[in-house]
Amino acid sequence: MPWKETCPMDQRVAMVGDWLKNEANITELSRMYGVSRVTIYKWLKRFKAEGPAGFKEHSKAPHEHPNAVSDEIVQIIISARLSHQKWGPKKIRSWLIERYPDEEWPALSTMSAIFNREGLVKPRRIRHNVAAYSMPFLECDRPNKVWSADFKGQFRTADGKLCYPLTITDNFSRFILLCRGLERPTYDQVRPWFETTFRRYGLPEAIRTDNGSPFASVGLGGLSRLSAWFIKLGIRPERIEAAHPEQNGRHERMHRTLKEAAAAPPKANLRQQQEAFDSFLEEYNFTRPHEALGMKKPGAVYQSSELTYTPKTAPMKYLPEFIARQVRSSGEIVWHCKRIYVSQALAGEYIGLFQLDDEHKWEINFGFQKLGILDDQSCIIKV
Numbered sequence: 001m002p003w004k005e006t007c008p009m010d011q012r013v014a015m016v017g018d019w020l021k022n023e024a025n026i027t028e029l030s031r032m033y034g035v036s037r038v039t040i041y042k043w044l045k046r047f048k049a050e051g052p053a054g055f056k057e058h059s060k061a062p063h064e065h066p067n068a069v070s071d072e073i074v075q076i077i078i079s080a081r082l083s084h085q086k087w088g089p090k091k092i093r094s095w096l097i098e099r100y101p102d103e104e105w106p107a108l109s110t111m112s113a114i115f116n117r118e119g120l121v122k123p124r125r126i127r128h129n130v131a132a133y134s135m136p137f138l139e140c141d142r143p144n145k146v147w148s149a150d151f152k153g154q155f156r157t158a159d160g161k162l163c164y165p166l167t168i169t170d171n172f173s174r175f176i177l178l179c180r181g182l183e184r185p186t187y188d189q190v191r192p193w194f195e196t197t198f199r200r201y202g203l204p205e206a207i208r209t210d211n212g213s214p215f216a217s218v219g220l221g222g223l224s225r226l227s228a229w230f231i232k233l234g235i236r237p238e239r240i241e242a243a244h245p246e247q248n249g250r251h252e253r254m255h256r257t258l259k260e261a262a263a264a265p266p267k268a269n270l271r272q273q274q275e276a277f278d279s280f281l282e283e284y285n286f287t288r289p290h291e292a293l294g295m296k297k298p299g300a301v302y303q304s305s306e307l308t309y310t311p312k313t314a315p316m317k318y319l320p321e322f323i324a325r326q327v328r329s330s331g332e333i334v335w336h337c338k339r340i341y342v343s344q345a346l347a348g349e350y351i352g353l354f355q356l357d358d359e360h361k362w363e364i365n366f367g368f369q370k371l372g373i374l375d376d377q378s379c380i381i382k383v
Helices: 008-020 026-033 037-055 071-083 089-099 108-117 187-201 225-232 245-263 270-286
Strands: 146-151 162-170 176-182 206-209 236-239 323-326 332-335 338-341 350-355 361-366 369-375 380-382
Touching: 008 026, 008 037, 026 037, 071 089, 071 108, 089 108, 146 245, 162 187, 162 245, 162 270, 176 187, 176 245, 176 270, 187 225, 206 245, 225 236, 245 270, 323 332
Parallel strands: 146 206, 206 236
Antiparallel strands: 146 162, 162 176, 323 350, 332 338, 350 361, 361 369, 369 380
């Protein structure tokens, strides 16, 4: 019979209190509280063993689950995972079934739980997307209007060292301005070769690249240190859409020819590989006719730019209607006494903020490049 319609805890306390005062025996307590004698003995035993804490309900879950995985099986699963660290639960379970066919192995979900519990699962790396480029591309209607730059997929030379071919072309004439095998595709290795190209051929109006490093970053406006430097030089950094190499089709087509002629098979070392690149560049520019040019050679169509390269660049200046702020080494600016993160790529540079019709909205610019809109109430920048 159940407890009467009051708080069970209060009834248990009252029942034990009556028993302690010797005001009723077990039979009388059973009748008074509407519960069985067995129930009364249970709560008296709990009270004697635990005191008032014994009045609380104990968990009805079994101390040992009948389907729990034994320690021995768990250890075998862990050992298998440590021996094959790149395998997931499905592969591990299949391998164990084949190796120990007489054992009964737990479900995939249970094995996953064991891996997680033992810290054998690496958290997935969060991939941040580069902000989409929203400006229209310039027309490639004359030399040096638009250059393209990219890395032709890395490969190993015969000595086992990686080679990253950096290529730069003029989109109008198809002229290859640079083909250089680098050890790493980093800003520090790439910038000197852009400087060499700028000194030799002058500056373009725009440079079209993909969204990879070092041409772009996941920072504000997709700017990287390299593309920020382009802007300081007056060059517009254009970026194709992700997974759309056809937007840089002329450059991609040249890469296929480069691979056939100079990158396959790889040469003995980086020096010999560069010699092969130099021979290819010479033939492509000055010997090989190009159908898209009416069978003219790219070297006969290309002309150096009238925009000359100046190594030293002045700080960005803005019109009076802009408010200039210098980006700190942390990538932040101070705005209305608050620190707002802008971009690490712009550390040390000046950005310009222009107030829009909404008094709390400010357009952020780096030179001629619009980066986003700052809401100075929420301190959030939207691209």
